[in-house]
Amino acid sequence: GAGVSQSPRYKVAKRGQDVALRCDPISGHVSLFWYQQALGQGPEFLTYFQNEAQLDKSGLPSDRFFAERPEGSVSTLKIQRTQQEDSAVYLCASSLVSLTGVSDNEQFFGPGTRLTVL
Amino acid sequence: SQKIEQNSEALNIQEGKTATLTCNYTNYSPAYLQWYRQDPGRGPVFLLLIRENEKEKRKERLKVTFDTTLKQSLFHITASQPADSATYLCALPMTTDSWGKLQFGAGTQVVVTP
Numbered sequence: 001g002a003g004v005s006q007s008p009r010y011k012v013a014k015r016g017q018d019v020a021l022r023c024d025p026i027s028g029h030v031s032l033f034w035y036q037q038a039l040g041q042g043p044e045f046l047t048y049f050q051n052e053a054q055l056d057k058s059g060l061p062s063d064r065f066f067a068e069r070p071e072g073s074v075s076t077l078k079i080q081r082t083q084q085e086d087s088a089v090y091l092c093a094s095s096l097v098s099l100t101g102v103s104d105n106e107q108f109f110g111p112g113t114r115l116t117v118l
Numbered sequence: 119s120q121k122i123e124q125n126s127e128a129l130n131i132q133e134g135k136t137a138t139l140t141c142n143y144t145n146y147s148p149a150y151l152q153w154y155r156q157d158p159g160r161g162p163v164f165l166l167l168i169r170e171n172e173k174e175k176r177k178e179r180l181k182v183t184f185d186t187t188l189k190q191s192l193f194h195i196t197a198s199q200p201a202d203s204a205t206y207l208c209a210l211p212m213t214t215d216s217w218g219k220l221q222f223g224a225g226t227q228v229v230v231t232p
Contacts, residue, residue, distance in 0.1 A: 004161070031218055042122075042160060042207050042222030043162065056219060091161050105150075105218055109161025 004110035006092050012116045013082045021077045021113045032075050033107060034067055035091040043091050049075060082117045089114050114116030120145050124223035131230055137195040139226045142209035147186045148210040153193050156205045156225065165206075166193075168199050198230045 005024045013019050026030050031050055035043035036059075045059040051072040060067070064083075069075040079086055093107040121144040131137045141151065150169045154162035168175045168184045168191065175182045181194040195202050205225040212219040 033218070033220075035222075038222065040211075042224050043220075045212060045219055045221065047217060095159070099216075105152075105167065106164040107162075107218070107220065110164070111159070111161050 001026075004092055005074055005077070006090075006093055006110035006113050008113060009111060010114050012118065014096050014118055015084060017082050018078065018080045019082055019115065021079075021090050023075045023092030023094075023110060023117070025060060025073065025075070025092065026096075026108055029072070029094035029096050029108070031095040031097065031107075032069055033093045033095070034075070034077050035093065036061075037089040037091055037112070039088075046090075058108070079115075082115075084117050087117045120148070120210055120221055122208065122210060122221060122223040123225040124206075124208060126224065128227040131198055131228065133199060133230055133232050136199050137228050137230070138201070139194065139206055139228070141191040142222055143189050143210055146188070146214050149214070150211065151182075151184055151191050152161070152209045153182060153191075154207045154209060154222075155181075156207055161169040161226055162207055162222075195228070198228075200230045200232055203228055203230050214228055 007022045033048050034046040037043045047067045048056040049069040052069050064080045066078045089112040091109055091112045093109045095107045123142045131208045150167050152167045153165045156162045164183050166177050168182045175212045179196045183192045207225040209220040212221045
């Protein structure tokens with residue numbers, strides 16, 4: 001694939017429903033990040049994977065948020081019992097190097113999933 | 119983490135002029151600073167990285183400066199074109215020891231009119 005893909009692009013959920021957001025990173029990219037972007041704001045860090053290991057989940061807003069990357073490629077962000085404040089764009093980004101690499105550390109972002117909780 | 123401030127008001131500029139955006143941070147000096155471009159409905163796209171020991175970096179019509187004393191980065195788009203219209207985000211590592219975990223500013227919208 002040419003870039004990072006995310007699905008679905010749009011998701012409408014009723015309050016209390018569970019949702020799962022998928023991210024397909026660029027093949028071979030070691031690092032994968034999830035961000036949450038509210039309208040008019042910059043992306044906010046949620047969690048980070050290096051291969052299949054979730055090394056940092058300090059940005060997840062509550063225990064209703066869960067992310068996994070079981071085989072070190074595709075990642076899923078799951079939100080349980082969605083609330084209206086979860087409405088945002090969820091961005092996935094991948095990067096070639098690990099956190100300790102010295103490079104431009106360019107992160108390649110997907111188009112995002114816009115989640116609307118009614 | 120840092121407090122990152124970018125111009126909240128949109129920057130309206132005439133084609134051919136230079137657009138200058140600011141990014142100010144408040145706490146520790148980061149090892150580097152990145153600039154991204156974001157178009158509506160799309161994810162951010164990486165433009166430039168400047169390291170703490172670099173004062174200036176250029177890429178085509180883009181120029182970034184980094185002043186660790188002022189805790190400020192300036193982002194310049196020279197000979198601006200309508201296609202440069204977008205929101206520009208600055209990003210810094212969240213802590214002194216995190217290379218990849220980024221904290222973003224809210225971004226500045228640039229509108230270039232013909």
